[in-house]
Amino acid sequence: MRILFLLVALTAVAAPTLPQGAIEESALETLPGKKPLIKRTYRPPNYESPVEYFDQVFTPNDKFFVRYHLSDIPKLNLKIWRLTVGGEAAGKPVTFTAAQLKHDFKQVEVAALAFCSGNRRGLFNPHVPGVQWANGAMGNARWKGVRLRDVLERAGIKKEALEVVFDGADGPVNDKTPDFKKSIPLAKALDDNTIIAFEMNGKPLHQSQGFPARIVVPGWTATYWVKHVVSIEIVSKSFDGFWMKTAYRIPKGKFPAVEGHWPGQETDTSVPITEIAVSSLITNIREDQHLRSGHAFQIKGLAWDGGHGISKVEFSSDGGKTWQLATLGLDYGKYSWRQFTSRFTPAQPGSFTIMTRATNSVGATQGNELVANPAGYHNNVIHSLIVTAD
Amino acid sequence: MATIATSLAFLSALSLAPSHADESTFRLKNANGRDLVATKCITCHSLDYIPMNSKFLDRKGWDAEVRKMIKAMGAPINPDEAATIVEYLSKNYGRDNPPD
Numbered sequence: 456m457r458i459l460f461l462l463v464a465l466t467a468v469a470a471p472t473l474p475q476g477a478i479e480e481s482a483l484e485t486l487p488g489k490k491p492l493i494k495r496t497y498r499p500p501n502y503e504s505p506v507e508y509f510d511q512v513f514t515p516n517d518k519f520f521v522r523y524h525l526s527d528i529p530k531l532n533l534k535i536w537r538l539t540v541g542g543e544a545a546g547k548p549v550t551f552t553a554a555q556l557k558h559d560f561k562q563v564e565v566a567a568l569a570f571c572s573g574n575r576r577g578l579f580n581p582h583v584p585g586v587q588w589a590n591g592a593m594g595n596a597r598w599k600g601v602r603l604r605d606v607l608e609r610a611g612i613k614k615e616a617l618e619v620v621f622d623g624a625d626g627p628v629n630d631k632t633p634d635f636k637k638s639i640p641l642a643k644a645l646d647d648n649t650i651i652a653f654e655m656n657g658k659p660l661h662q663s664q665g666f667p668a669r670i671v672v673p674g675w676t677a678t679y680w681v682k683h684v685v686s687i688e689i690v691s692k693s694f695d696g697f698w699m700k701t702a703y704r705i706p707k708g709k710f711p712a713v714e715g716h717w718p719g720q721e722t723d724t725s726v727p728i729t730e731i732a733v734s735s736l737i738t739n740i741r742e743d744q745h746l747r748s749g750h751a752f753q754i755k756g757l758a759w760d761g762g763h764g765i766s767k768v769e770f771s772s773d774g775g776k777t778w779q780l781a782t783l784g785l786d787y788g789k790y791s792w793r794q795f796t797s798r799f800t801p802a803q804p805g806s807f808t809i810m811t812r813a814t815n816s817v818g819a820t821q822g823n824e825l826v827a828n829p830a831g832y833h834n835n836v837i838h839s840l841i842v843t844a845d
Numbered sequence: 846m847a848t849i850a851t852s853l854a855f856l857s858a859l860s861l862a863p864s865h866a867d868e869s870t871f872r873l874k875n876a877n878g879r880d881l882v883a884t885k886c887i888t889c890h891s892l893d894y895i896p897m898n899s900k901f902l903d904r905k906g907w908d909a910e911v912r913k914m915i916k917a918m919g920a921p922i923n924p925d926e927a928a929t930i931v932e933y934l935s936k937n938y939g940r941d942n943p944p945d
Contacts, residue, residue, distance in 0.1 A: 476899030479877055497868035497891035584899040584910055631919020
């Protein structure tokens with residue numbers, strides 16, 4: 456039997472790790488008003504949540520990850536902040552104050568996962584360049600604001616309207632660098648759940664979350680969730696800025712489960728990243744953790760997708776040979792991540808490869824093989840950890 | 846507080862202690878070309894972008910990154926400077942043993 460245990464240990468494949476340089480550069484840093492986060496880059500500020508922060512269904516605002524593309528980030532004054540809604544496909548361009556928006560339109564709240572397109576890029580093998588995120592460039596929150604649709608309708612949506620373009624107040628320090636502007640198709644802009652959010656988990660947005668207002672596009676990766684939003688344009692042509700046409704692209708045909716249909720933004724070879732891929736993460740156990748054999752341990756974790764809803768999560772403690780159903784936690788809506796638990800009792804001392812696999816309501820699930828793509832998106836490979844039972 | 850204490854205990858196990866360091870404390874490896882790299886890159890972003898992306902890019906990979914900064918991001922870097930920068934990055938932050 457000892458030989459068997461040894462074999463198990465030898466066949467266990469180590470989980471992918473960040474590049475060595477990224478590991479060495481990792482540091483816990485405390486931004487103003489935040490709990491310590493793992494620093495990836497200082498400027499623009501890119502900080503991810505330690506996985507231990509994911510022990511709650513709603514990620515506290517001060518534990519939420521921070522992601523910026525450009526370094527000129529103003530602190531906006533709510534009293535003088537204005538949102539202009541115009542564009543050539545708007546019938547009657549209009550400018551709002553925050554008070555007007557909150558007064559004129561019904562306020563709604565949606566629970567949704569903010570998921571950075573590049574989350575887990577750092578765990579790609581082979582590594583690809585970019586911000587080397589591990590698992591923490593995501594967070595789940597209750598976002599409150601007004602429906603984008605209601606605001607667009609006030610500005611008049613002409614029949615030729617095709618996309619809606621968002622611009623935030625943050626910008627480049629070099630005027631030759633493309634400003635961070637993003638567009639979404641009109642249909643997504645008119646979705647009931649797409650909102651202009653002022654609040655997060657019952658509090659005004661933190662500066663690092665886009666104070667005073669950000670776009671929330673539930674189900675889609677956070678690249679579209681433009682922060683510090685000051686301008687919304689309804690346009691009749693596909694927006695061709697750098698951050699749409701060149702960045703945030705996935706190879707066509709490689710991610711059928713989450714490849715949308717967006718003809719105006721497609722080329723022969725690539726499409727914009729849109730929907731979040733189904734995935735899961737164990738949150739209360741770490742690589743190389745020691746457990747006691749013969750004692751039950753409660754595995755905790757999270758599962759999510761792009762808004763179809765999680766239908767099941769499975770747990771394996773033998774490297775994926777056999778699976779058992781995990782118990783799903785409360786359902787906070789299809790755009791929220793879902794907590795799960797599973798009991799694990801190591802029967803004997805030795806090494807165990809534990810894994811989770813989520814499946815959504817349309818049957819999409821996680822695989823074993825990473826789908827290579829140059830920008831390192833959609834790393835939803837089955838999450839596995841090696842633990843030792845003593 | 847229990848949660849925070851647990852988290853911090855766990856994080857310190859990874860030899861990460863909370864700090865308030867900032868980018869001014871960061872130094873690139875001292876080698877030919879360092880000052881040029883620092884001067885050019887630091888205008889738009891902190892220099893920790895460089896070690897974070899190491900060591901897995903070969904010369905071609907670093908060349909592509911520098912080109913992206915010039916062509917897409919508008920970095921004011923002339924061809925001679927670009928060559929020096931790529932040389933510095935691939936020597937100091939490039940993959941040690943590129944496969945055939």
